[in-house]
Amino acid sequence: MAYSDKVVDHYNNPRNVGSMDKSRTDVGTGMVGAPECGDVMKLQIQVNSATGIIEDAKFKTFGCGSAIASSSLATEWLKGKSVDEALEIKNTDIVNELALPPVKIHCSVLAEDAIKAAINDYKTKQGAPVSAETVSH
Amino acid sequence: MFSGPPPTDYFAIFGIENKLALDVEDLQRRFYANSREWHPDRHARAGAEQLAYAEAASATLNDAWRVLRDPVARAEYVLKNAGFDIGEQRGRDVPPELLEEVFELNMALEEARDGDENAKAEVARALTKFEGLLKEIDVQRDGIFVNYDADPNRETLTTLRALLNRRKYLQNLVRDARAGLA
The missing domain is CATH 1.10.287.110 (DnaJ domain)
Structure with missing residues:
Protein backbone atom coordinates (compact mmCIF):
# COMPACT_ATOMS: atom_id res chain seq x y z
CA MET A 1 0.00 0.00 0.00
CA ALA A 2 1.41 3.37 -0.97
CA TYR A 3 1.48 6.17 1.53
CA SER A 4 0.41 9.63 0.42
CA ASP A 5 3.07 12.32 0.02
CA LYS A 6 1.84 14.07 3.15
CA VAL A 7 2.16 10.92 5.24
CA VAL A 8 5.67 10.33 3.90
CA ASP A 9 6.58 13.94 4.65
CA HIS A 10 5.36 13.75 8.26
CA TYR A 11 6.98 10.34 8.66
CA ASN A 12 10.37 11.53 7.38
CA ASN A 13 10.20 14.92 9.08
CA PRO A 14 7.95 14.47 12.08
CA ARG A 15 7.03 17.81 13.67
CA ASN A 16 7.22 18.40 17.39
CA VAL A 17 8.67 15.08 18.50
CA GLY A 18 9.55 15.17 22.14
CA SER A 19 8.22 15.22 25.61
CA MET A 20 7.26 17.67 28.32
CA ASP A 21 7.30 17.43 32.07
CA LYS A 22 4.00 15.70 32.71
CA SER A 23 3.91 16.84 36.35
CA ARG A 24 3.46 20.50 35.33
CA THR A 25 -0.03 21.89 35.87
CA ASP A 26 -0.02 23.66 32.50
CA VAL A 27 0.82 20.44 30.64
CA GLY A 28 -1.77 17.89 29.61
CA THR A 29 -0.70 14.38 28.64
CA GLY A 30 -2.68 11.92 26.56
CA MET A 31 -1.49 8.33 26.26
CA VAL A 32 -3.46 6.02 23.98
CA GLY A 33 -2.87 2.69 22.31
CA ALA A 34 -4.30 0.34 19.74
CA PRO A 35 -4.42 -3.30 20.85
CA GLU A 36 -4.62 -4.78 17.37
CA CYS A 37 -1.26 -3.47 16.19
CA GLY A 38 0.52 -2.51 19.41
CA ASP A 39 0.71 1.17 18.47
CA VAL A 40 1.18 3.51 21.38
CA MET A 41 0.94 7.28 21.15
CA LYS A 42 1.81 9.99 23.67
CA LEU A 43 0.64 13.50 22.93
CA GLN A 44 1.22 16.49 25.21
CA ILE A 45 0.00 20.06 25.17
CA GLN A 46 1.24 23.06 27.08
CA VAL A 47 -1.48 25.61 27.68
CA ASN A 48 -1.28 29.25 28.67
CA SER A 49 -3.72 29.12 31.56
CA ALA A 50 -4.46 32.85 31.31
CA THR A 51 -5.54 32.75 27.66
CA GLY A 52 -6.48 29.07 27.31
CA ILE A 53 -4.34 28.91 24.17
CA ILE A 54 -2.21 25.87 23.42
CA GLU A 55 1.30 27.28 23.12
CA ASP A 56 3.19 24.09 22.48
CA ALA A 57 2.48 20.48 21.58
CA LYS A 58 4.75 17.44 21.52
CA PHE A 59 4.28 13.82 20.61
CA LYS A 60 6.06 10.51 20.53
CA THR A 61 4.45 7.63 18.68
CA PHE A 62 5.51 4.04 18.27
CA GLY A 63 3.64 2.59 15.33
CA CYS A 64 3.18 2.65 11.61
CA GLY A 65 3.81 5.62 9.34
CA SER A 66 0.16 6.64 9.39
CA ALA A 67 0.07 6.70 13.19
CA ILE A 68 3.21 8.84 13.30
CA ALA A 69 1.91 11.18 10.59
CA SER A 70 -1.50 11.49 12.29
CA SER A 71 0.02 12.53 15.59
CA SER A 72 2.61 14.79 13.95
CA LEU A 73 -0.15 16.60 12.07
CA ALA A 74 -2.24 16.80 15.24
CA THR A 75 0.52 18.64 17.12
CA GLU A 76 0.86 21.09 14.22
CA TRP A 77 -2.84 21.82 14.30
CA LEU A 78 -2.98 22.11 18.08
CA LYS A 79 -0.48 24.93 18.40
CA GLY A 80 -2.18 28.32 18.61
CA LYS A 81 -5.65 26.85 19.09
CA SER A 82 -7.72 27.34 22.21
CA VAL A 83 -8.50 24.21 24.20
CA ASP A 84 -12.11 24.33 23.03
CA GLU A 85 -11.09 24.75 19.40
CA ALA A 86 -8.74 21.79 19.79
CA LEU A 87 -11.66 19.62 20.88
CA GLU A 88 -13.25 20.33 17.47
CA ILE A 89 -10.48 18.46 15.64
CA LYS A 90 -12.02 15.29 14.24
CA ASN A 91 -10.29 12.18 13.02
CA THR A 92 -11.98 12.71 9.65
CA ASP A 93 -10.08 16.01 9.28
CA ILE A 94 -6.84 14.07 9.70
CA VAL A 95 -7.99 11.37 7.26
CA ASN A 96 -8.76 14.02 4.65
CA GLU A 97 -5.56 15.98 5.14
CA LEU A 98 -3.33 12.91 4.98
CA ALA A 99 -5.45 10.99 2.47
CA LEU A 100 -5.43 7.93 4.72
CA PRO A 101 -6.83 4.73 3.22
CA PRO A 102 -9.69 2.95 5.05
CA VAL A 103 -7.35 0.41 6.71
CA LYS A 104 -5.46 3.28 8.35
CA ILE A 105 -8.43 5.24 9.66
CA HIS A 106 -7.88 3.79 13.13
CA CYS A 107 -4.58 5.71 13.25
CA SER A 108 -6.47 8.99 12.93
CA VAL A 109 -8.95 7.82 15.57
CA LEU A 110 -6.00 7.18 17.85
CA ALA A 111 -4.72 10.73 17.26
CA GLU A 112 -8.14 12.22 18.03
CA ASP A 113 -8.32 10.12 21.19
CA ALA A 114 -4.86 11.34 22.19
CA ILE A 115 -5.89 15.00 21.75
CA LYS A 116 -8.99 14.47 23.87
CA ALA A 117 -7.02 12.58 26.52
CA ALA A 118 -4.40 15.35 26.71
CA ILE A 119 -7.05 18.06 27.06
CA ASN A 120 -8.86 15.99 29.64
CA ASP A 121 -5.69 15.62 31.63
CA TYR A 122 -5.03 19.36 31.43
CA LYS A 123 -8.56 20.22 32.53
CA THR A 124 -8.42 17.74 35.40
CA LYS A 125 -5.18 19.32 36.56
CA GLN A 126 -6.64 22.82 36.39
CA GLY A 127 -9.62 21.74 38.46
CA ALA A 128 -7.63 19.63 40.90
CA PRO A 129 -6.00 20.95 44.06
CA VAL A 130 -2.48 22.26 43.42
CA SER A 131 -0.91 20.03 46.05
CA ALA A 132 -1.70 16.94 44.01
CA GLU A 133 0.29 18.31 41.07
CA THR A 134 3.49 19.27 42.83
CA VAL A 135 4.52 15.65 43.28
CA SER A 136 7.38 15.05 40.91
CA HIS A 137 7.63 11.81 38.99
CA MET B 1 -19.71 -47.30 13.53
CA ASP B 70 -3.65 -25.86 23.41
CA PRO B 71 -5.76 -23.91 25.92
CA VAL B 72 -5.83 -20.72 23.84
CA ALA B 73 -6.66 -22.47 20.56
CA ARG B 74 -9.29 -24.53 22.42
CA ALA B 75 -10.89 -21.40 23.88
CA GLU B 76 -10.89 -19.73 20.46
CA TYR B 77 -12.56 -22.80 18.97
CA VAL B 78 -15.33 -22.67 21.56
CA LEU B 79 -15.68 -18.89 21.10
CA LYS B 80 -15.87 -19.25 17.33
CA ASN B 81 -18.56 -21.93 17.61
CA ALA B 82 -20.50 -19.58 19.88
CA GLY B 83 -20.44 -16.95 17.15
CA PHE B 84 -17.63 -14.76 18.43
CA ASP B 85 -15.45 -13.08 15.84
CA ILE B 86 -11.92 -14.40 16.28
CA GLY B 87 -8.96 -12.28 15.32
CA GLU B 88 -11.00 -9.53 13.71
CA GLN B 89 -12.00 -7.86 16.95
CA ARG B 90 -11.00 -4.22 17.07
CA GLY B 91 -11.99 -3.83 20.66
CA ARG B 92 -10.25 -1.21 22.75
CA ASP B 93 -9.06 -3.68 25.29
CA VAL B 94 -5.64 -2.15 25.88
CA PRO B 95 -5.36 -2.16 29.63
CA PRO B 96 -4.93 1.59 30.31
CA GLU B 97 -2.70 0.90 33.30
CA LEU B 98 -0.35 -0.88 30.90
CA LEU B 99 0.00 1.92 28.35
CA GLU B 100 2.64 3.78 30.30
CA GLU B 101 4.67 0.56 30.58
CA VAL B 102 4.24 -0.16 26.89
CA PHE B 103 5.44 3.31 26.04
CA GLU B 104 8.47 2.98 28.30
CA LEU B 105 9.27 -0.42 26.79
CA ASN B 106 9.20 1.06 23.30
CA MET B 107 11.44 3.92 24.39
CA ALA B 108 13.91 1.46 25.90
CA LEU B 109 13.80 -0.74 22.79
CA GLU B 110 14.61 2.27 20.64
CA GLU B 111 17.52 3.25 22.88
CA ALA B 112 18.73 -0.35 23.05
CA ARG B 113 18.80 -0.43 19.24
CA ASP B 114 21.09 2.57 19.41
CA GLY B 115 23.41 0.55 21.61
CA ASP B 116 22.48 1.91 25.03
CA GLU B 117 23.32 -0.79 27.60
CA ASN B 118 21.18 0.78 30.32
CA ALA B 119 18.24 0.56 27.98
CA LYS B 120 18.83 -3.17 27.62
CA ALA B 121 18.43 -3.58 31.37
CA GLU B 122 15.19 -1.64 31.09
CA VAL B 123 13.95 -3.95 28.36
CA ALA B 124 14.89 -6.99 30.46
CA ARG B 125 12.95 -5.55 33.40
CA ALA B 126 9.90 -4.95 31.20
CA LEU B 127 10.18 -8.46 29.77
CA THR B 128 10.10 -9.98 33.25
CA LYS B 129 7.08 -7.87 34.13
CA PHE B 130 5.12 -8.77 31.01
CA GLU B 131 5.96 -12.46 31.35
CA GLY B 132 4.61 -12.31 34.90
CA LEU B 133 1.42 -10.68 33.64
CA LEU B 134 1.05 -13.40 31.02
CA LYS B 135 1.25 -16.06 33.72
CA GLU B 136 -1.42 -14.22 35.73
CA ILE B 137 -3.64 -14.12 32.69
CA ASP B 138 -3.27 -17.87 32.20
CA VAL B 139 -4.31 -18.47 35.80
CA GLN B 140 -7.36 -16.25 35.24
CA ARG B 141 -8.07 -18.08 32.00
CA ASP B 142 -8.09 -21.46 33.74
CA GLY B 143 -10.48 -20.03 36.33
CA ILE B 144 -12.83 -18.85 33.61
CA PHE B 145 -12.67 -22.32 32.00
CA VAL B 146 -13.91 -23.92 35.23
CA ASN B 147 -16.64 -21.31 35.65
CA TYR B 148 -17.83 -21.76 32.09
CA ASP B 149 -17.94 -25.55 32.34
CA ALA B 150 -20.04 -25.31 35.50
CA ASP B 151 -22.37 -22.70 34.01
CA PRO B 152 -21.99 -22.15 30.26
CA ASN B 153 -23.19 -18.66 29.41
CA ARG B 154 -22.39 -15.92 26.96
CA GLU B 155 -21.26 -13.43 29.58
CA THR B 156 -18.44 -15.71 30.66
CA LEU B 157 -17.39 -16.15 27.04
CA THR B 158 -17.32 -12.37 26.57
CA THR B 159 -15.01 -12.12 29.58
CA LEU B 160 -12.85 -14.87 28.10
CA ARG B 161 -12.73 -13.09 24.75
CA ALA B 162 -11.49 -9.86 26.36
CA LEU B 163 -8.91 -11.78 28.39
CA LEU B 164 -7.56 -13.49 25.28
CA ASN B 165 -7.25 -10.09 23.56
CA ARG B 166 -5.15 -8.84 26.45
CA ARG B 167 -3.11 -12.00 26.30
CA LYS B 168 -2.38 -11.52 22.61
CA TYR B 169 -1.35 -7.93 23.24
CA LEU B 170 1.00 -8.96 26.05
CA GLN B 171 2.39 -11.75 23.95
CA ASN B 172 3.32 -9.27 21.22
CA LEU B 173 5.07 -7.11 23.81
CA VAL B 174 7.01 -10.09 25.12
CA ARG B 175 7.97 -11.00 21.56
CA ASP B 176 9.18 -7.44 20.87
CA ALA B 177 11.13 -7.31 24.13
CA ARG B 178 12.82 -10.67 23.43
CA ALA B 179 13.71 -9.52 19.92
CA GLY B 180 15.16 -6.33 21.41
CA LEU B 181 17.42 -8.30 23.73
CA ALA B 182 18.54 -10.82 21.14
Whole structure:
Protein backbone atom coordinates (compact mmCIF):
# COMPACT_ATOMS: atom_id res chain seq x y z
CA MET A 1 0.00 0.00 0.00
CA ALA A 2 1.41 3.37 -0.97
CA TYR A 3 1.48 6.17 1.53
CA SER A 4 0.41 9.63 0.42
CA ASP A 5 3.07 12.32 0.02
CA LYS A 6 1.84 14.07 3.15
CA VAL A 7 2.16 10.92 5.24
CA VAL A 8 5.67 10.33 3.90
CA ASP A 9 6.58 13.94 4.65
CA HIS A 10 5.36 13.75 8.26
CA TYR A 11 6.98 10.34 8.66
CA ASN A 12 10.37 11.53 7.38
CA ASN A 13 10.20 14.92 9.08
CA PRO A 14 7.95 14.47 12.08
CA ARG A 15 7.03 17.81 13.67
CA ASN A 16 7.22 18.40 17.39
CA VAL A 17 8.67 15.08 18.50
CA GLY A 18 9.55 15.17 22.14
CA SER A 19 8.22 15.22 25.61
CA MET A 20 7.26 17.67 28.32
CA ASP A 21 7.30 17.43 32.07
CA LYS A 22 4.00 15.70 32.71
CA SER A 23 3.91 16.84 36.35
CA ARG A 24 3.46 20.50 35.33
CA THR A 25 -0.03 21.89 35.87
CA ASP A 26 -0.02 23.66 32.50
CA VAL A 27 0.82 20.44 30.64
CA GLY A 28 -1.77 17.89 29.61
CA THR A 29 -0.70 14.38 28.64
CA GLY A 30 -2.68 11.92 26.56
CA MET A 31 -1.49 8.33 26.26
CA VAL A 32 -3.46 6.02 23.98
CA GLY A 33 -2.87 2.69 22.31
CA ALA A 34 -4.30 0.34 19.74
CA PRO A 35 -4.42 -3.30 20.85
CA GLU A 36 -4.62 -4.78 17.37
CA CYS A 37 -1.26 -3.47 16.19
CA GLY A 38 0.52 -2.51 19.41
CA ASP A 39 0.71 1.17 18.47
CA VAL A 40 1.18 3.51 21.38
CA MET A 41 0.94 7.28 21.15
CA LYS A 42 1.81 9.99 23.67
CA LEU A 43 0.64 13.50 22.93
CA GLN A 44 1.22 16.49 25.21
CA ILE A 45 0.00 20.06 25.17
CA GLN A 46 1.24 23.06 27.08
CA VAL A 47 -1.48 25.61 27.68
CA ASN A 48 -1.28 29.25 28.67
CA SER A 49 -3.72 29.12 31.56
CA ALA A 50 -4.46 32.85 31.31
CA THR A 51 -5.54 32.75 27.66
CA GLY A 52 -6.48 29.07 27.31
CA ILE A 53 -4.34 28.91 24.17
CA ILE A 54 -2.21 25.87 23.42
CA GLU A 55 1.30 27.28 23.12
CA ASP A 56 3.19 24.09 22.48
CA ALA A 57 2.48 20.48 21.58
CA LYS A 58 4.75 17.44 21.52
CA PHE A 59 4.28 13.82 20.61
CA LYS A 60 6.06 10.51 20.53
CA THR A 61 4.45 7.63 18.68
CA PHE A 62 5.51 4.04 18.27
CA GLY A 63 3.64 2.59 15.33
CA CYS A 64 3.18 2.65 11.61
CA GLY A 65 3.81 5.62 9.34
CA SER A 66 0.16 6.64 9.39
CA ALA A 67 0.07 6.70 13.19
CA ILE A 68 3.21 8.84 13.30
CA ALA A 69 1.91 11.18 10.59
CA SER A 70 -1.50 11.49 12.29
CA SER A 71 0.02 12.53 15.59
CA SER A 72 2.61 14.79 13.95
CA LEU A 73 -0.15 16.60 12.07
CA ALA A 74 -2.24 16.80 15.24
CA THR A 75 0.52 18.64 17.12
CA GLU A 76 0.86 21.09 14.22
CA TRP A 77 -2.84 21.82 14.30
CA LEU A 78 -2.98 22.11 18.08
CA LYS A 79 -0.48 24.93 18.40
CA GLY A 80 -2.18 28.32 18.61
CA LYS A 81 -5.65 26.85 19.09
CA SER A 82 -7.72 27.34 22.21
CA VAL A 83 -8.50 24.21 24.20
CA ASP A 84 -12.11 24.33 23.03
CA GLU A 85 -11.09 24.75 19.40
CA ALA A 86 -8.74 21.79 19.79
CA LEU A 87 -11.66 19.62 20.88
CA GLU A 88 -13.25 20.33 17.47
CA ILE A 89 -10.48 18.46 15.64
CA LYS A 90 -12.02 15.29 14.24
CA ASN A 91 -10.29 12.18 13.02
CA THR A 92 -11.98 12.71 9.65
CA ASP A 93 -10.08 16.01 9.28
CA ILE A 94 -6.84 14.07 9.70
CA VAL A 95 -7.99 11.37 7.26
CA ASN A 96 -8.76 14.02 4.65
CA GLU A 97 -5.56 15.98 5.14
CA LEU A 98 -3.33 12.91 4.98
CA ALA A 99 -5.45 10.99 2.47
CA LEU A 100 -5.43 7.93 4.72
CA PRO A 101 -6.83 4.73 3.22
CA PRO A 102 -9.69 2.95 5.05
CA VAL A 103 -7.35 0.41 6.71
CA LYS A 104 -5.46 3.28 8.35
CA ILE A 105 -8.43 5.24 9.66
CA HIS A 106 -7.88 3.79 13.13
CA CYS A 107 -4.58 5.71 13.25
CA SER A 108 -6.47 8.99 12.93
CA VAL A 109 -8.95 7.82 15.57
CA LEU A 110 -6.00 7.18 17.85
CA ALA A 111 -4.72 10.73 17.26
CA GLU A 112 -8.14 12.22 18.03
CA ASP A 113 -8.32 10.12 21.19
CA ALA A 114 -4.86 11.34 22.19
CA ILE A 115 -5.89 15.00 21.75
CA LYS A 116 -8.99 14.47 23.87
CA ALA A 117 -7.02 12.58 26.52
CA ALA A 118 -4.40 15.35 26.71
CA ILE A 119 -7.05 18.06 27.06
CA ASN A 120 -8.86 15.99 29.64
CA ASP A 121 -5.69 15.62 31.63
CA TYR A 122 -5.03 19.36 31.43
CA LYS A 123 -8.56 20.22 32.53
CA THR A 124 -8.42 17.74 35.40
CA LYS A 125 -5.18 19.32 36.56
CA GLN A 126 -6.64 22.82 36.39
CA GLY A 127 -9.62 21.74 38.46
CA ALA A 128 -7.63 19.63 40.90
CA PRO A 129 -6.00 20.95 44.06
CA VAL A 130 -2.48 22.26 43.42
CA SER A 131 -0.91 20.03 46.05
CA ALA A 132 -1.70 16.94 44.01
CA GLU A 133 0.29 18.31 41.07
CA THR A 134 3.49 19.27 42.83
CA VAL A 135 4.52 15.65 43.28
CA SER A 136 7.38 15.05 40.91
CA HIS A 137 7.63 11.81 38.99
CA MET B 1 -19.71 -47.30 13.53
CA PHE B 2 -18.25 -46.74 10.06
CA SER B 3 -21.50 -45.71 8.47
CA GLY B 4 -22.30 -42.11 7.68
CA PRO B 5 -19.81 -39.27 8.08
CA PRO B 6 -17.69 -39.10 11.26
CA PRO B 7 -18.27 -36.23 13.70
CA THR B 8 -16.83 -32.90 12.62
CA ASP B 9 -17.00 -31.40 16.11
CA TYR B 10 -13.59 -31.46 17.76
CA PHE B 11 -14.89 -32.60 21.12
CA ALA B 12 -17.18 -35.22 19.60
CA ILE B 13 -14.37 -36.75 17.51
CA PHE B 14 -12.63 -37.53 20.81
CA GLY B 15 -15.85 -38.77 22.35
CA ILE B 16 -15.62 -36.22 25.14
CA GLU B 17 -17.91 -33.56 26.51
CA ASN B 18 -17.74 -29.98 25.28
CA LYS B 19 -15.63 -28.61 28.16
CA LEU B 20 -13.05 -25.85 28.29
CA ALA B 21 -11.12 -27.28 31.22
CA LEU B 22 -9.96 -30.63 29.97
CA ASP B 23 -7.37 -33.19 30.92
CA VAL B 24 -4.74 -33.00 28.19
CA GLU B 25 -3.16 -36.31 29.23
CA ASP B 26 -6.49 -38.04 28.82
CA LEU B 27 -6.90 -36.25 25.50
CA GLN B 28 -3.52 -37.54 24.38
CA ARG B 29 -4.41 -41.14 25.27
CA ARG B 30 -7.63 -40.81 23.28
CA PHE B 31 -5.71 -39.27 20.40
CA TYR B 32 -3.29 -42.19 20.20
CA ALA B 33 -6.05 -44.80 20.58
CA ASN B 34 -8.31 -43.21 17.97
CA SER B 35 -5.40 -42.57 15.61
CA ARG B 36 -4.53 -46.25 15.67
CA GLU B 37 -8.12 -47.30 15.23
CA TRP B 38 -8.82 -44.93 12.33
CA HIS B 39 -5.52 -45.12 10.56
CA PRO B 40 -6.47 -45.40 6.86
CA ASP B 41 -3.94 -48.22 6.31
CA ARG B 42 -5.98 -50.43 8.62
CA HIS B 43 -9.08 -49.89 6.51
CA ALA B 44 -7.54 -50.01 3.06
CA ARG B 45 -9.24 -53.28 2.17
CA ALA B 46 -12.46 -52.80 4.12
CA GLY B 47 -14.47 -51.18 1.39
CA ALA B 48 -14.82 -47.66 0.12
CA GLU B 49 -17.30 -46.49 2.73
CA GLN B 50 -15.24 -47.59 5.69
CA LEU B 51 -12.03 -46.22 4.19
CA ALA B 52 -13.68 -42.87 3.54
CA TYR B 53 -14.86 -42.81 7.14
CA ALA B 54 -11.37 -43.63 8.45
CA GLU B 55 -9.76 -40.96 6.31
CA ALA B 56 -12.22 -38.29 7.30
CA ALA B 57 -12.09 -39.24 10.97
CA SER B 58 -8.26 -39.26 10.97
CA ALA B 59 -8.12 -35.83 9.37
CA THR B 60 -10.60 -34.32 11.83
CA LEU B 61 -8.82 -36.02 14.73
CA ASN B 62 -5.47 -34.50 13.77
CA ASP B 63 -6.98 -31.01 13.50
CA ALA B 64 -8.88 -31.49 16.74
CA TRP B 65 -5.78 -32.64 18.60
CA ARG B 66 -3.78 -29.64 17.44
CA VAL B 67 -6.52 -27.27 18.59
CA LEU B 68 -7.79 -28.86 21.80
CA ARG B 69 -4.43 -29.61 23.39
CA ASP B 70 -3.65 -25.86 23.41
CA PRO B 71 -5.76 -23.91 25.92
CA VAL B 72 -5.83 -20.72 23.84
CA ALA B 73 -6.66 -22.47 20.56
CA ARG B 74 -9.29 -24.53 22.42
CA ALA B 75 -10.89 -21.40 23.88
CA GLU B 76 -10.89 -19.73 20.46
CA TYR B 77 -12.56 -22.80 18.97
CA VAL B 78 -15.33 -22.67 21.56
CA LEU B 79 -15.68 -18.89 21.10
CA LYS B 80 -15.87 -19.25 17.33
CA ASN B 81 -18.56 -21.93 17.61
CA ALA B 82 -20.50 -19.58 19.88
CA GLY B 83 -20.44 -16.95 17.15
CA PHE B 84 -17.63 -14.76 18.43
CA ASP B 85 -15.45 -13.08 15.84
CA ILE B 86 -11.92 -14.40 16.28
CA GLY B 87 -8.96 -12.28 15.32
CA GLU B 88 -11.00 -9.53 13.71
CA GLN B 89 -12.00 -7.86 16.95
CA ARG B 90 -11.00 -4.22 17.07
CA GLY B 91 -11.99 -3.83 20.66
CA ARG B 92 -10.25 -1.21 22.75
CA ASP B 93 -9.06 -3.68 25.29
CA VAL B 94 -5.64 -2.15 25.88
CA PRO B 95 -5.36 -2.16 29.63
CA PRO B 96 -4.93 1.59 30.31
CA GLU B 97 -2.70 0.90 33.30
CA LEU B 98 -0.35 -0.88 30.90
CA LEU B 99 0.00 1.92 28.35
CA GLU B 100 2.64 3.78 30.30
CA GLU B 101 4.67 0.56 30.58
CA VAL B 102 4.24 -0.16 26.89
CA PHE B 103 5.44 3.31 26.04
CA GLU B 104 8.47 2.98 28.30
CA LEU B 105 9.27 -0.42 26.79
CA ASN B 106 9.20 1.06 23.30
CA MET B 107 11.44 3.92 24.39
CA ALA B 108 13.91 1.46 25.90
CA LEU B 109 13.80 -0.74 22.79
CA GLU B 110 14.61 2.27 20.64
CA GLU B 111 17.52 3.25 22.88
CA ALA B 112 18.73 -0.35 23.05
CA ARG B 113 18.80 -0.43 19.24
CA ASP B 114 21.09 2.57 19.41
CA GLY B 115 23.41 0.55 21.61
CA ASP B 116 22.48 1.91 25.03
CA GLU B 117 23.32 -0.79 27.60
CA ASN B 118 21.18 0.78 30.32
CA ALA B 119 18.24 0.56 27.98
CA LYS B 120 18.83 -3.17 27.62
CA ALA B 121 18.43 -3.58 31.37
CA GLU B 122 15.19 -1.64 31.09
CA VAL B 123 13.95 -3.95 28.36
CA ALA B 124 14.89 -6.99 30.46
CA ARG B 125 12.95 -5.55 33.40
CA ALA B 126 9.90 -4.95 31.20
CA LEU B 127 10.18 -8.46 29.77
CA THR B 128 10.10 -9.98 33.25
CA LYS B 129 7.08 -7.87 34.13
CA PHE B 130 5.12 -8.77 31.01
CA GLU B 131 5.96 -12.46 31.35
CA GLY B 132 4.61 -12.31 34.90
CA LEU B 133 1.42 -10.68 33.64
CA LEU B 134 1.05 -13.40 31.02
CA LYS B 135 1.25 -16.06 33.72
CA GLU B 136 -1.42 -14.22 35.73
CA ILE B 137 -3.64 -14.12 32.69
CA ASP B 138 -3.27 -17.87 32.20
CA VAL B 139 -4.31 -18.47 35.80
CA GLN B 140 -7.36 -16.25 35.24
CA ARG B 141 -8.07 -18.08 32.00
CA ASP B 142 -8.09 -21.46 33.74
CA GLY B 143 -10.48 -20.03 36.33
CA ILE B 144 -12.83 -18.85 33.61
CA PHE B 145 -12.67 -22.32 32.00
CA VAL B 146 -13.91 -23.92 35.23
CA ASN B 147 -16.64 -21.31 35.65
CA TYR B 148 -17.83 -21.76 32.09
CA ASP B 149 -17.94 -25.55 32.34
CA ALA B 150 -20.04 -25.31 35.50
CA ASP B 151 -22.37 -22.70 34.01
CA PRO B 152 -21.99 -22.15 30.26
CA ASN B 153 -23.19 -18.66 29.41
CA ARG B 154 -22.39 -15.92 26.96
CA GLU B 155 -21.26 -13.43 29.58
CA THR B 156 -18.44 -15.71 30.66
CA LEU B 157 -17.39 -16.15 27.04
CA THR B 158 -17.32 -12.37 26.57
CA THR B 159 -15.01 -12.12 29.58
CA LEU B 160 -12.85 -14.87 28.10
CA ARG B 161 -12.73 -13.09 24.75
CA ALA B 162 -11.49 -9.86 26.36
CA LEU B 163 -8.91 -11.78 28.39
CA LEU B 164 -7.56 -13.49 25.28
CA ASN B 165 -7.25 -10.09 23.56
CA ARG B 166 -5.15 -8.84 26.45
CA ARG B 167 -3.11 -12.00 26.30
CA LYS B 168 -2.38 -11.52 22.61
CA TYR B 169 -1.35 -7.93 23.24
CA LEU B 170 1.00 -8.96 26.05
CA GLN B 171 2.39 -11.75 23.95
CA ASN B 172 3.32 -9.27 21.22
CA LEU B 173 5.07 -7.11 23.81
CA VAL B 174 7.01 -10.09 25.12
CA ARG B 175 7.97 -11.00 21.56
CA ASP B 176 9.18 -7.44 20.87
CA ALA B 177 11.13 -7.31 24.13
CA ARG B 178 12.82 -10.67 23.43
CA ALA B 179 13.71 -9.52 19.92
CA GLY B 180 15.16 -6.33 21.41
CA LEU B 181 17.42 -8.30 23.73
CA ALA B 182 18.54 -10.82 21.14
